[in-house]
Amino acid sequence: MSISGAGVEDAVEDEAVAPARGTRVRRRVGYVVGLFGLLTLLLLGAVVVLIAQGSIAIPIGDVLRVLTGQEVGSAVNRTIVLDARLPKVVAGLLAGAALAVGGAQMQTLFRNPLADPFVLGVSSGAILGAAIVILGTSGVGWLSGLGLVSQLGVTGAAVAGAAGVLLIALGIARRMGDPVVVLVVGVMLGYLAGAVVDMLVYYTDPDRLQALATFTRGSVRNVTWNELQVIAVSCAAVLVLSVFLAQPLNALLLGDRYAGSLGINVRRVHFLSLASVAVLSGITTAYCGAIGFVGLAAPHLARGLLRTSDHRLVLPASALIGAVIVLVAEYVAGGNGLTRTSLPLNSVTAFVGAPVILWVLLSGRARRQA
Amino acid sequence: MTTENPRPALQAVALAAGYRRRRRHPAVTVLRDVHLAARPGDLIALIGPNGAGKSTLLRTLVGAQPPLAGHVLLDGRDLATLSPRQRARRLAVTLTEPVDVGQMSVEAVVALGRIPYRSWVGRESGRDRAAVDRALVDAGVADLRDRPLTDLSDGERQRVMVARALAQEPAVLVLDEPTAFLDVARRIEFAAMLTRLAATTGAAIVLSTHDLGFALRRADQVWLVGGDGTVTAGAPEDLAYGDAVTRTFTGENMSFDDAAATIVVADDTRPGANVRVVADGRLRQWAEHAVRRAGWEPTADPCDHVLSIEHGAPCRWHVNGARGVGFESLVAHLRGRTATLPEDARTG
Numbered sequence: 282m283s284i285s286g287a288g289v290e291d292a293v294e295d296e297a298v299a300p301a302r303g304t305r306v307r308r309r310v311g312y313v314v315g316l317f318g319l320l321t322l323l324l325l326g327a328v329v330v331l332i333a334q335g336s337i338a339i340p341i342g343d344v345l346r347v348l349t350g351q352e353v354g355s356a357v358n359r360t361i362v363l364d365a366r367l368p369k370v371v372a373g374l375l376a377g378a379a380l381a382v383g384g385a386q387m388q389t390l391f392r393n394p395l396a397d398p399f400v401l402g403v404s405s406g407a408i409l410g411a412a413i414v415i416l417g418t419s420g421v422g423w424l425s426g427l428g429l430v431s432q433l434g435v436t437g438a439a440v441a442g443a444a445g446v447l448l449i450a451l452g453i454a455r456r457m458g459d460p461v462v463v464l465v466v467g468v469m470l471g472y473l474a475g476a477v478v479d480m481l482v483y484y485t486d487p488d489r490l491q492a493l494a495t496f497t498r499g500s501v502r503n504v505t506w507n508e509l510q511v512i513a514v515s516c517a518a519v520l521v522l523s524v525f526l527a528q529p530l531n532a533l534l535l536g537d538r539y540a541g542s543l544g545i546n547v548r549r550v551h552f553l554s555l556a557s558v559a560v561l562s563g564i565t566t567a568y569c570g571a572i573g574f575v576g577l578a579a580p581h582l583a584r585g586l587l588r589t590s591d592h593r594l595v596l597p598a599s600a601l602i603g604a605v606i607v608l609v610a611e612y613v614a615g616g617n618g619l620t621r622t623s624l625p626l627n628s629v630t631a632f633v634g635a636p637v638i639l640w641v642l643l644s645g646r647a648r649r650q651a
Numbered sequence: 652m653t654t655e656n657p658r659p660a661l662q663a664v665a666l667a668a669g670y671r672r673r674r675r676h677p678a679v680t681v682l683r684d685v686h687l688a689a690r691p692g693d694l695i696a697l698i699g700p701n702g703a704g705k706s707t708l709l710r711t712l713v714g715a716q717p718p719l720a721g722h723v724l725l726d727g728r729d730l731a732t733l734s735p736r737q738r739a740r741r742l743a744v745t746l747t748e749p750v751d752v753g754q755m756s757v758e759a760v761v762a763l764g765r766i767p768y769r770s771w772v773g774r775e776s777g778r779d780r781a782a783v784d785r786a787l788v789d790a791g792v793a794d795l796r797d798r799p800l801t802d803l804s805d806g807e808r809q810r811v812m813v814a815r816a817l818a819q820e821p822a823v824l825v826l827d828e829p830t831a832f833l834d835v836a837r838r839i840e841f842a843a844m845l846t847r848l849a850a851t852t853g854a855a856i857v858l859s860t861h862d863l864g865f866a867l868r869r870a871d872q873v874w875l876v877g878g879d880g881t882v883t884a885g886a887p888e889d890l891a892y893g894d895a896v897t898r899t900f901t902g903e904n905m906s907f908d909d910a911a912a913t914i915v916v917a918d919d920t921r922p923g924a925n926v927r928v929v930a931d932g933r934l935r936q937w938a939e940h941a942v943r944r945a946g947w948e949p950t951a952d953p954c955d956h957v958l959s960i961e962h963g964a965p966c967r968w969h970v971n972g973a974r975g976v977g978f979e980s981l982v983a984h985l986r987g988r989t990a991t992l993p994e995d996a997r998t999g
Contacts, residue, residue, distance in 0.1 A: 305797075394753075528773035532766055534752040542713070542746075543819070544739030544767040590753035593773050 313594065316586055320601040327608035328374065332366045334612070364506070372504035372512060373611050374604040376569045377579070379516045379561035381603025382523050382596055384576025385583070386554045387447075389530050389592070391454045394641050395464045397577035397634075398562035401450050402471030403443045404571035407563045409474040410442020411435050412481050436511060440563030446470050447555055461642075500626060501569045501611055508568050515564050519557045520600065526554055527592040534590060572607060573627045574634020579603035581637050606633055658727050659688035660855035661712065661742075661823045666721035668704065668711040678719050681707045685721070685882045687874060689823065689855035694845055696866035696887075697859040699876030700900060705859050706827075708876060712857070713744050713825050726822050739767035743816035744825045750800070750812065757803070757811050758796040761786055764818025783818050789848060790814035806837035810844070817852065824848075826858040830865070838862070842869050863900070867891055867912045875899055925950045926970070926985075929959040934966060941978045945985035 333344045339361060343353045347362045380398055387396035398404050414435050450470060454463040504512070529550040532540035537547045565572065583598035584590055610630050615623025666685040671678045681704035689695050699705045710716045712723055714730045723730040725741050733741070743764065752760055764786065765779040787793040790813045795803065800811060809829060816824055826845075830838045842865055849856045849871075857874075860866055866873050867887040875883045875890055877899045883890060890896050897907040900914050908915040928949045930938050938960050939949040947956075958970045958981075965977035973984060 392751075525771050528766060528769065528771065531773070532763060534755070535750055535760075535763060536746075536748055538715070538746055538748065539744075539750070541715070541735070542739060542742075542744045543763065544734070544736035546735060584754055588754060589759065590755050591759060 313587065317598065317601070320598065320605065323605050324374070324601055324608070327605055327612070328370055331370050331373075331608055331612055332362055335361075335366060337361060368504050368506050368509045369501050369611070370608065372509055372569055373501040373607045375512050375516045376501060376565040376572055377575055377603035377605070377607030378520065378600035379565050379603075380572060380576040381579035381583075381599040381606075382520060383558040383561040384603075385580035385592070385596055385599045386523065386526065386530065386558055387576070388580055389533055390551065390554050390558075391451065391463065393454060393463055394581070395461075395577065395638060396454075396467075397574065398443070398558065398566075399571055399573040399575075400464065400471075400577055400638075401446070401467030402469075402474060403446045403450070403558070403562045404566045404573075405471040405474035405478075406442040406444075406446030407439040407566035408442070408571060409478050410438035410440070410445070410563070411567050412478045413442075414438040433511065436515075436564055436567045439567035440559050442474070443563035443566070444555065444559035446474065447559055451555065500623075501607070502623065504568055512564055512568050515560055519560050522553065522557055523596050526550065526557065527596050530554065530592040530596075531590075569626075571627070572610075572630060574630045574637070575603050575606050578630075578633045578637040579606060581641065606630065659724070660691045660693075660726060661687075661689040661857065662724040662727075663687040663712065664722045664724060666711065666723060667719040668707050668716075669719050670707060670716065680719055680880070682876070682880055682882055683720075687882065687884050689857060689872070691822065691853045691855055692849050693855045693871045694849040694869060695855065695857045695872045695874060696870035697857060697874045697876065698861070698863060698866045700878055703876040703878045703899075704880070705876050708874075708882065709825065709827060709857075709859055713742060714738055736767050739819060741822045742825065743819040743821035743823075745809070745812045745816050745827065745829055747827050747831060750808070752800055755800050756797050757792055757800055757814075758783065758787065760800050760811055761792075761796075761814045761818050764815040767819060782820055786814040786817035789817055789852065791844060805832050806834075806841070809833065809837075809841065813844075813848075817848070817854075821854055824854045824856045826856070828859050828861070830860060830862060838865070845869070863896070864913050867896075924948070924956060925952075925954045926956040926958050927952065927954050929957060934960055934962060937978070938966075938968075938981075941982050942985065945982040947985055 329341060329344055329348075332348075333339050333341050339358050343355065343358050344362055346353045347359050348367075353359050384397040387398065387401070388394055390396070391401075450463065450467050453466050457463055457466070529540070529545045532543045532545045533547070533550065535543075540547050540550070562576070579602040580595060580599045582602050583595045587594050587598055589595070607626070607630070610626050610633075613624070613629045614626055663685050666687075667680055667683045668685065669678050669680040669682070685708070697705055697709065707716075711718050714723065714733075717731065725733065725738065730738065750760075762775070762779070762783050765775065765782060766773070768779060768782075769775065784793075787796055790810045792807065792810045792814050795807060795811070800808065803811065809832070813824075813826070813829070816826075829845075830841055833841060845856055845858070846869060848854070870887055872884060873887050873890050875885075875895055877883060877895070883895045885893075885895070891907070891909070891912065901907060905914055905916055907913075925948045926942055928935060928938050928942060928951070938958065942949040942958065956971055958968060960969075961967045967976050968974060968978075968981045970981070970984065975981060975984060
């Protein structure tokens with residue numbers, strides 16, 4: 282490649298200029314690689330533990346053997362792992378990663394450290410979209426009762442609802458500037474969408490209030506393999522797209538005009554990023570309900586641990602951290618098998634999210650980014 | 652190479668610049684028939700009164716808005732035919748808006764200048780790293796490379812933004828009022844750096860400024876945006892010696908003072924009397940300064956009033972039999988506001 286020739290010259294020049302810099306750079310690379318390694322291990326650990334624990338405990342060895350495709354003695358264990366627990370775990374993992382990457386993009390796009398699909402009402406918009414289609418067309422019930430085609434219709438409506446709220450919130454954010462005002466506006470949009478959903482459900486069939494509750498509080502428990510296909514394909518596609526958005530998003534940190542001067546097509550990046558967030562949060566909400574605070578907290582934790590805002594590192598780290606948060610939350614919420622009932626995921630994720638919001642507000646970051 | 656290649660780095664040909672209030676409304680032409688050429692290595696100051704169209708011209712020259720007529724040529728190629736990425740490899744800007752990048756080191760911010768050269772995934776090559784190193788050194792911020800941008804002073808941030816622009820390895824560097832928020836010392840430092848950069852990098856540097864003195868002292872060329880829709884280009888001396896600067900900036904009761912290279916307010920209350928100043932070196936310059944400030948006219952020819960000044964801190968002065976210590980009392984005396992001598996002048 283054309284780069285290699287220049288690389289040799291530069292390597293020589295580098296050594297002449299700053300011999301100490303090499304050590305520093307190597308230490309930094311070591312730290313980053315180590316951090317990603319640790320996060321990956323945490324995630325794998327969470328996956329295995331969550332599969333092993335539950336109303337019936339399965340030996341870790343059996344879990345690992347099933348996951349790696351080996352034979353296990355007990356066919357029941359195999360069925361529990363593959364059909365009952367794995368879909369839920371994979372769904373949680375994908376939802377966490379999707380929400381975290383969506384949140385990280387929104388924080389840059391809105392120039393607001395408090396932006397997040399849940400806080401700004403995007404999830405509520407998704408529920409509204411889904412509710413309109415479900416209640417307006419069949420009136421049969423929530424997703425579990427639907428075939429693949431109508432499932433896709435509902436999913437599309439959820440994405441559209443998410444995109445609608447995103448557009449309104451972004452329009453206001455660009456005009457107002459003050460992150461705290463935008464936060465309040467987002468919360469209000471969320472309430473508004475939620476109120477419409479309540480009305481719809483109430484006037485359609487009072488019995489469905491229970492179904493609504495699981496939808497708005499977030500749960501990965503009822504996800505099936507069929508549904509997981511939709512989540513996996515779409516989330517994976519958008520997460521791959523975000524790899525290409527990392528560098529343009531870095532340029533956007535400087536502001537739209539600087540990004541434009543660096544050859545970035547700012548409008549296209551806005552569009553692609555908004556579309557990604559709408560798909561990620563819309564789909565997650567359609568299948569797992571509104572899981573709060575993960576999109577807000579994970580990117581801040583990623584930036585804090587990495588000590589940089591560089592999206593090339595922050596986006597993948599957020600994805601890992603988001604996945605770990607949701608899996609741990611699911612474990613605490615009842616996946617441990619210690620209780621018969623289960624908590625809504627939001628009750629657990631709020632323990633991570635609320636302190637992060639307070640910390641961001643009190644440390645003055647919110648104002649400074651205005 | 653730059654001296655052998657006379658092709659301008661940035662050129663405006665029969666350019667008309669302006670804006671549209673709304674889509675499909677007729678355009679408002681602010682500047683018409685503009686011809687400009689910035690050679691590689693030139694330091695060019697763009698000056699003009701507020702509202703004359705400086706920003707409009709700057710925005711048109713960097714391609715942020717399309718020309719209403721004519722062309723902007725960048726390295727000989729029409730700006731309108733270049734892709735944003737191609738443009739970003741030839742033209743870099745610094746803006747007046749403040750930058751908040753969150754948690755980023757100086758080096759990471761400067762490395763953003765390499766985006767036009769990197770693949771879509773953003774992998775850095777050795778060439779990218781070398782360009783960043785060079786930019787950090789050229790802008791004098793190599794020592795700050797690991798500091799977070801948020802920790803820096805205004806002057807340091809401004810230099811970092813210049814380094815970021817230099818990392819683009821541009822043929823043309825456009826700075827929008829880069830010295831607006833800097834104190835006097837930082838401003839002079841910054842100006843010296845730009846002069847050096849123009850010479851070492853071979854880039855044409857165009858900056859807009861309200862600092863007329865800076866423009867006349869430092870620039871190779873001044874682009875003067877008059878309030879009448881014209882842009883006059885020329886050496887600072889040509890514009891100052893001709894009436895372009897006077898015509899553009901002086902209003903009622905104002906004139907362009909050649910000696911001070913700045914605009915002065917004509918003072919109607921001036922006594923206008925001449926005074927012969929007897930002193931030498933720096934003392935003479937400041938004595939004349941004080942005399943002018945008092946509304947008199949210093950001269951070297953024999954005349955009725957003679958001011959002689961002795962070195963010292965503060966200095967001692969004699970004028971027409973009166974004497975005193977320090978310039979404050981001198982100016983007060985010349986303005987006729989004092990009859991008595993200060994305490995220490997009588998005792999000494």
